[in-house]
Amino acid sequence: MKFNRILVSAAVLAAAASYASDYPTRPVTLVVGFPPGGGADAVARQVSDALGKELGQPVIMEYKPGAGMTLASNYVAKAAPDGYTLYMTSGSHYGADKVLYKKSVNYDGKSFTPIARWTKTPLVLAVSAASGIQSVQELIERGKAQPGKLTYASSGSGVAPHLAAVQFEQAAGIKMTHVPFKGGALAVNALASGDVDLTFGTPPSVIPLAQTGRVKMLAVTSMERSRGLPKLPTIDESGVKGFDYTFWFGLYGPTGLPRDAVTKLATASSKVLADTSLQERLAAGGNEVSATKSADDFAAWAAQEGTRMKVLMEQSGASVD
Template sequence: MHRTKTLVLALAAGLVLPFAGWAQPAYPARPITLVVGFPPGGGADTVARIVGDSLSRQLGQPVVIDNRPGAGTTIASDFVARAAPDGYTLLLGSAGLYGGDRQLYKNVKYDGAASFTPISRWSLAPMLLAVSNALPARNVGELIALAKAQPGKLAYSSSGAGVVTHLAALAFERAAGVQMLHVPYKGGAPSLQAVAAGDVQLTFGTPPSVLPLAQGGKLRMLATTGAQRSPQLPDLPTVAESGVPGYEFSFWFGLFAPAGVPRDVADRLFEASTRALADPQVRERLEKSGNTPAPSASRTEFGQWAAVEGRRTLELTQRSGATNE
C-alpha cells in the first residue's frame, strides 16, 4: 500500500512539473501594435513613429504602427477598446477620447474613462495663429480690436467642424471676448489656402502646415497658442502674452492601453515611454516636427490630466454644435 501511494504521488508530481514550466513569458514576448487614427505622414503618425521606434528598443520587441484613419479617429479607438487587454494592442490617443468623440459621432460605443488605461503623455504641440496678408492687424491686440469693431464679420477657417483647429478658435473667442465667423473646410491644406488667398482672414493651424506658407510670404503668423514660446520660433509671442491672459491651447498625444491591462504591463509601458522620451535623439526629432516631448510624472498623473483636458475639449465640442451624424 505504501509503495502504491508513493507511485501515485510520483506520477502526480510528474504531471504538475511540466505545467509549472508553462508560466506566461515576461512581457513583451512578441511584437506590439500601436494603432494610430490618422493616415501615414501626418503629425500623429510622425509622433507615433519617432517614439515607437525608441519604445521598441526599450522593450526589446518591434512596435508596429497600424494606421486606421477615418471617422475622426473613432475607428482606431474603437478597435483598441475592443482588443485583448494584454499590452500587445495600444492606442495613440488624445483628448477626444473623453467625450468629444461621442459628441461628434453618436454611434461611438467606447468611453475614455472606462474603456482605456492611460499610460503616459508623449507630446504637446501648440498651434499657430496665422492671418491673411490683406488683414491690417500686425499683432493679436490689433486683431482683437478689428474683431470687436465687426462682431461676427471676421472669418476664420478650420480643417473641419469640431476638430482642434476649430476648438482653438472657439477658445480664443471666449478668452478674448470676440465673436467671429467660422468657415470649415475639408482638411488643413484647403483651410490654410483660404487664408493665403484672402478668402478668410485668419486660422489656427499646426506648425508643420503653417510654417511653409509663412516662410513663403503667403500669410503672417501673429502668435503661438502654447503656454510658452516655441523653441523653434523664439521671436513669436504667445497669445497669452499678447493680451489674452490665461489663453493656452495645445494638442497632445499619449499612449493608452485597453481597460483591464495588467498593472505590471502598464507599469512596464510607462517606464519604457519615460526612457524613450528622455532620449536626446527622440527629443530632437520631436522638436523638429513641431512637437514638445512631454512625459508624465506617473500613470496616475497622466490619467488625471488627460481627464481634465478631455472635459475641456468636450465642453468646446458641445459649444461648437458640431456633429458628423
C-alpha cells in the first residue's frame, strides 16, 4: 500500500514537471470584458500578440462585454485552472463589483489568480470649453462657491471615471452632480457640446477633442506626469496634494492556477513589456506600461487597490441591482 502511494506521488510530481516544461502546448484564450475596438482591446491585443510569440503559442482573444465586466469575471471564475483561460481585468472583482451588482456577482478576489500587471494609466481631468474654467484651482473654487452645480460626465455608474470624480470630490472638498452615460464616447461628446462641465476621461477619448479646442485638459490623475502628455500637470501638482487615481489592467487566471504556469506567464509578461517598441505603441494610444516585479508583488498591490476601489464604490452610492 505504501509502495503504491509512493508510485502515485512520483507520477504526480512527474506530471507537474512535465506541465511546467511543456506549458503551453496549445493556444491560450484571453478573455476581455469589453467590446473590440476600445481602449481595453488596444492593450489586450498588443500585449497578447507579443505574449503569444514569447510563449510559442497564440493567445486568442475572447470578448465577453457587458454588466461592467461581471459577465467576463463570472465566466473566468468558473473556468478550469489549467492556464488556457486567462483574463485581462482591473481590480473591481475584489469587492467593488459586489457593491454595484449585488444579485449577479458570485465571485470575489479569491476566485482569481493574480499573474502580472500590464498597464497603469491616468485619466485626464478635462472641462468643457464653454465652462471657461482654466485650472484645477478655478474648478475647485467654483465647486465650493456653487455646491452641486458643477456637472460631470462618466461612461456609467461605478466605472473608473465615476470613481475618480468621487475621489476628487473628497480630496478637493466639493460636491458635484454625476451625469452617467452609456459609454465613454457619449460622455466626452456631452462634454464637448457643453452639456456637462467636466469629466475624468481616458486619454484617447479626450485628446482629439482637446486638439480641436472643444474641451480643455487641466491635469492627469496620477502622481507622476503621463508619458503621453508630459506637459500636462498632475492634480497633485495643481494643489490637491496626494491625489492619485489610475486605471490599470492586469493578467489573471482562475483560482488554483499551477504555480509554475503563474511564474512562466509573469516572466513572459515582464519580458514583452520591457520592449520599447511595445511601450511606444501603447503610449500612442494613451496607455502606459507598468510591469510588476513578480506575481506576488502584483497580488499584494492589486488587493490593496481593489480594496480602495471597493471603498470608493460604496461611497459613490452607485447600485445596479
